[in-house]
Amino acid sequence: MALIVQKYGGSSVKDPAHIKNVARRIVRTKRKKNKVVVVVSALGDTTDILLDLAEQITHDPSNREMDMLLSTGEQVSVSLLTMAIHELGERAVSFTGYQVGIVTDTSHTNARIVDVNTKKLSNALKKNSIVIVAGFQGKTIDEEITTLGRGGSDLTAVALAAALKAKRCEIYTDVDGVFTTDPRIEKQAQKIDTLSYEEMLELASLGAQIMQSRSIEVADKYNVPIYVCNSKNEKPGTLITREVKKMEKVLVRGIALNRNEAKITVFGVPDRPGIAATIFKILAERNINVDMIIQNKTVSNRTDISFTIMKSELRKALPIVKKAAHKVKAKNILIDENIAKLSVVGIGMRSHTGVAFKLFSALAEKKINIDMISTSEIKISCIIASKKARQAVQAIHKKFNLNKKNKD
Amino acid sequence: MALIVQKYGGSSVKDPAHIKNVARRIVRTKRKKNKVVVVVSALGDTTDILLDLAEQITHDPSNREMDMLLSTGEQVSVSLLTMAIHELGERAVSFTGYQVGIVTDTSHTNARIVDVNTKKLSNALKKNSIVIVAGFQGKTIDEEITTLGRGGSDLTAVALAAALKAKRCEIYTDVDGVFTTDPRIEKQAQKIDTLSYEEMLELASLGAQIMQSRSIEVADKYNVPIYVCNSKNEKPGTLITREVKKMEKVLVRGIALNRNEAKITVFGVPDRPGIAATIFKILAERNINVDMIIQNKTVSNRTDISFTIMKSELRKALPIVKKAAHKVKAKNILIDENIAKLSVVGIGMRSHTGVAFKLFSALAEKKINIDMISTSEIKISCIIASKKARQAVQAIHKKFNLNKKNKD
Numbered sequence A, B: 001m002a003l004i005v006q007k008y009g010g011s012s013v014k015d016p017a018h019i020k021n022v023a024r025r026i027v028r029t030k031r032k033k034n035k036v037v038v039v040v041s042a043l044g045d046t047t048d049i050l051l052d053l054a055e056q057i058t059h060d061p062s063n064r065e066m067d068m069l070l071s072t073g074e075q076v077s078v079s080l081l082t083m084a085i086h087e088l089g090e091r092a093v094s095f096t097g098y099q100v101g102i103v104t105d106t107s108h109t110n111a112r113i114v115d116v117n118t119k120k121l122s123n124a125l126k127k128n129s130i131v132i133v134a135g136f137q138g139k140t141i142d143e144e145i146t147t148l149g150r151g152g153s154d155l156t157a158v159a160l161a162a163a164l165k166a167k168r169c170e171i172y173t174d175v176d177g178v179f180t181t182d183p184r185i186e187k188q189a190q191k192i193d194t195l196s197y198e199e200m201l202e203l204a205s206l207g208a209q210i211m212q213s214r215s216i217e218v219a220d221k222y223n224v225p226i227y228v229c230n231s232k233n234e235k236p237g238t239l240i241t242r243e244v245k246k247m248e249k250v251l252v253r254g255i256a257l258n259r260n261e262a263k264i265t266v267f268g269v270p271d272r273p274g275i276a277a278t279i280f281k282i283l284a285e286r287n288i289n290v291d292m293i294i295q296n297k298t299v300s301n302r303t304d305i306s307f308t309i310m311k312s313e314l315r316k317a318l319p320i321v322k323k324a325a326h327k328v329k330a331k332n333i334l335i336d337e338n339i340a341k342l343s344v345v346g347i348g349m350r351s352h353t354g355v356a357f358k359l360f361s362a363l364a365e366k367k368i369n370i371d372m373i374s375t376s377e378i379k380i381s382c383i384i385a386s387k388k389a390r391q392a393v394q395a396i397h398k399k400f401n402l403n404k405k406n407k408d
Helices: A016-031 A046-057 A063-087 A119-126 A152-163 A197-208 A213-222 A245-249 A275-285 A311-327 A355-365 A386-399 B016-031 B046-057 B063-087 B119-126 B152-163 B197-208 B213-222 B245-249 B275-285 B311-327 B355-365 B386-399
Strands: A002-008 A034-040 A092-095 A102-104 A113-116 A130-134 A137-139 A145-147 A168-173 A194-196 A226-230 A238-241 A254-258 A261-270 A290-297 A302-310 A332-336 A339-345 A372-375 A379-385 B002-008 B034-040 B092-095 B102-104 B113-116 B130-134 B137-139 B145-147 B168-173 B194-196 B226-230 B238-241 B254-258 B261-270 B290-297 B302-310 B332-336 B339-345 B372-375 B379-385
Touching (some): A002 A016, A016 A130, A016 B046, A046 B016, A063 A092, A063 A130, A063 A145, A063 B046, A063 B092, A092 B063, A119 A130, A152 A213, A194 A197, A197 A213, A197 A238, A197 A254, A197 A339, A254 A386, A261 A339, A275 A290, A290 A372, A302 A311, A311 A332, A339 A386, A355 A379, A355 A386, A379 A386, B002 B016, B016 B063, B034 B119, B046 B063, B063 B092, B063 B130, B063 B137, B092 B119, B102 B152, B113 B152, B119 B130, B152 B213, B194 B197, B197 B254, B213 B226, B261 B311, B261 B339, B275 B290, B275 B302, B275 B311, B290 B372, B302 B311, B311 B332
Parallel strands (some): A002 A034, A002 A168, A034 A130, A092 A130, A168 A226, A194 A238, B002 B034, B002 B168, B034 B130, B092 B130, B102 B137
Antiparallel strands (some): A102 A113, A290 A302, A339 A379, A372 A379, B137 B145, B226 B238, B261 B332, B339 B379, B372 B379
């Protein structure tokens, strides 16, 4: 008898009809002789409704009270889903994160799980019950209600799967799995059958947006296989697992595109040691995440520094960068919001050469200029003009033979 | 420094504007050098929305899951109200019934409080914080979420006031207090300044519907003064407290009218010992509450038995009564739904005579027939025709001089 953890997002339980559909899936899994633990998010737009109520009261809510407020969303889902399972004649019991023993630190609205006490859960499973757990939430050792921040329900699911040594953690969402690239950009994008945690991390953080990095990191750490699939159909999804030898045969697993970054260039910085440190230290102190950084010596004793940050942080970052630029006696600052970051990812790169060459050729053939390049062991990222992004993705997708079904 | 417990019902916190209004009241009480504990119900129609969601899933929900579902309503209120108080610059902290130590038995949806652990509450009060507690809910010793049934938030407030030895428990509602009778029936109805727990119990159970009997019984048991007033104005309300000598000066405190009962008469029952017991035993076994009972011998060896039950239980009761009537060889059954129960209440009756005479005279003067009569130490109830009820209340209200402001 295998133990399976399933997680259903808000769009999968947005109303009673959807909840009943999810209940049928769960019961089907149970009747295949599995023990089943289910993690659920808040119904559809519940969180937005609650946020709107809070906004009408205060523009600066206490994080503790926000957690108190928002954690009700998942509590509604778990009770309704449990009722729907009862209606199908199976045993089921719901728990809040508070009840089920998900212990977190005290960082309200963005807490980290520090412990998972599975006693209550195991007891319920022993009674042959399906267990429905509220995602996204936990409690501190002082019995304060906390929430886990963005992607928190995935994290709950992966953490429970790890603690219970589940066979698999199934993430139900509204897409069929992880694709070689965004199907809205390239119609020939193919669903990927299997990929490694590392590849998923690169694809997720680069904008695939199916799962948050935190959850994948935890899955990697505890070796929890993750299966991403669509709650609304029966198509096979994507298995994310530990790297296996045959994965390396594929050079490039997927192409991610991120249009949420902006590029800042600081021109004519005196070329002395410690100058870059000065600028990035100030940004770090203000919690502004810098992604790519390029330094390029132009004339004799001057250099240009370019870096990218999230567009959403631009307004906050700009005065800080200006101040820093002034401090290091830079000549000028340039902002470019019309950029896109395109990344090719694949663990095959480790053992194969020529990926960069192939990538640059594909772009050159389409006369697409590369603005910045950064590389890691399993990925190459380029910053290009935003308006060329779609064409670039299509060209690269074709170049790496991703248009044909990619058999792992 | 006095400790005051306040309770605000759902209509007082139905939207952000109302919540802000309540926050201002609370802060005002706090700034008069009081410690303040506040109990809140769910926002306006939240409970109905949740019940409707559940109804779309199942017609037979598990009580445990209903408690899980419904308890979210108050959790939303407490967090929003706490934010509103922060916005006014005062310290405040919210707790669920689960967190605050309201321990109940395991009767989901209608649990009884068995213990109140005030440690968390006292700690927060010591830090000079206003404490906002979710009404209507608690937890079992096994950490299951329970709710307290109808009027549960009042019960939470009274129980906390008792456990904390509060100076007063203030119940904020949408009426100005307890009236000598329903102002919709008698325009001259007067607000009562002070009444005893016992009188309130009779008035509440007879239809005044401001507070549930359970809460008043607990207040009586622990001698918690209750102050009922309107959350939307500043008018003085009604103080419900232990009987004091001067209360006895007033003969009749108020007149309650209840149109929710129906009368069943079983005709021609053999006049033998144990016959009434047979009928009422069967009703009790099926959990049908019988209110008034009258037995009247008509012809030699036969008798008629009349009794009243809630109209809402009529459909359930009827086949049972028919069966019982058949069993005791009764001749016939008659149902009358067009009745009203009118009660005059006052602890003054204990030491004064002539109340019954005055009451019957008032009705006789208006040619209103009395169908059944029952009396207790501090009340007299009559069943009359429903269509005469309004006229009867007005006549009695005048007869007992309640039209003039009743000075206690």
